[in-house]
Amino acid sequence: MTTAKRLPALTVIVLGAVVMVLPLLIVLNNAVKSPGDYSAHGPLALPHKIYLSGIKSFWTRVDFGRMLLNSTVISGSVAVIGVALSLLNAYAIGIGRIKGRTWVLGFFVLANILPQESLVYPLYYVAKQLGLYDTRWSLIIVFSVIQAAFGTYLLSSVLGSFPREIIEAARIDGANSWQVLWRIVVPVSRPTLGVLMVFFFIWTWNEFLLPLVMLPSNDNQTVAVALGVLQGQRLMDATMTNAAGLLGSLPAIAFFLIFQRTLTRGIAVGAVK
Template identity: 65%
Template sequence: MTTEAAPALPVVATKRERPRRRKTKTPGDWVILGLAVLVAILIAFPFLLILINSFKSPADYNTSGPLALPTQLYFDGIVAFWERVDFPEKLWNSIYISGLVALFAVIISVLNAFAIGIGRVRGRTWIIVLFLLANLLPQEALLYPLYYMFREIGLYNNPWSVIIIFTVIQSAFGTYLLSSVYGTFPKEVLEAAALDGASRWHILWRIIVPISRPTLSVLLIFFFIWTWNEFLIPLTFLVSNANQTVPVAISVLQGDRLMDVTTTSASALLGVIPTLVFFLIFQRTLTRGITAGAVK
């Protein structure tokens, strides 16, 4: 008695075994890629120009121009700027002011946004519009009233005057942003926490802040960098050499006759390096914070 062999089942490749087809790039993709590379080169060109001229001697700069590479490394420009402005003191002033502004602005933004976005105060929309308009005011319009106010209370030429000003300015933007975020917060989570006996304070610091931590991290990084790069208000309110920040120290020395192009480039390089290091340290935090809002 013979048994017929069972017909062989067709082998179906699983999803992992199937070869992935590479997506062919269209001409439009290549155009977008080329434009992105061009924009990246244009953005990086000023930094590369500063980097090249920071290590040139004045004679080398006068001979070869700003675009040529240095024939030999020249560090006297960096050393001269470091010693002339007492760069560690200016660096600490910028870190101190920017760090406190970023911390205070985030805390105030959270408290304001909690009251507006979740507390549902009356006139919520108009309050958010006022915070938005506060960010549109030019700093030049604020100089005289702020100067008069801080001079009367004895905080002129004091780092705390700049800290207070930028805390208010940055928290206005933070309040506008977080109010929109907290306005879409799930009510079920808040109602469940209230039924469990959680107070508003515990709801804020135990539920809302941990969930919105990626957004708060992005705000903290942006507030620090924005405050670091500010020039006009620190120049106006910090007239003493001991209280000046890095951008102010760089600009003040550019009018000195002893300064040359290579030393000015060295000063700009020293001013950029701290923010670049800060950005590289918190790059992962910034990336997570930006992408966290895209995925629920």
């Protein structure tokens, strides 16, 4: 391809990439702009002075620190418990090669695909009966199981190709099945377990429907729900809306930068397996 043709083609694709990030750049621009500046010069002008009070007042008004803590506790617990559940299931299916494992696996896949709308009312009702309603535990339990459905599916196919000689050797040396799992399978499959934990953490962080239903009180809400509810009430002015958009994006962007390589590699593995 000649240089004359290369540059226009590059321009088109760079423009496309810019359109993808542009909304977030405009939000950043307006989150640090005073309301007076905004109404005088509109959303596209650069701020005349960096103004951080909008972000500060949003932070204190919604107790954003608390939302971050709730999201972190819930997502972190789901990452650990969900991976542990997936590992136990996959150990039985992938290495134990139990009877009818294709059916069992199919069941887990369908459980993960099931729309949450068809579970939400019974979960809400039962959580109320058990006194788990409006507690972070209700979500930790439910999401650990839902995420483990995907984890079981992915991990079973990974463990299915686990080198059997290693396991046989350990068995001959007298290791019981728990020791094989803990001392051999876990250390060898650590990279996959890591990818799963990152996935579970981010997916749970971004969940909306079940947290919306299960966590009505402000004290327990996650970042995603608190922002969704605020938006639904239409009470925010432009500066506050942009502060909310910015603060809501920052953790996601941070995870993305930290885990970028793991994530993009993992997505490809998960989809084509």
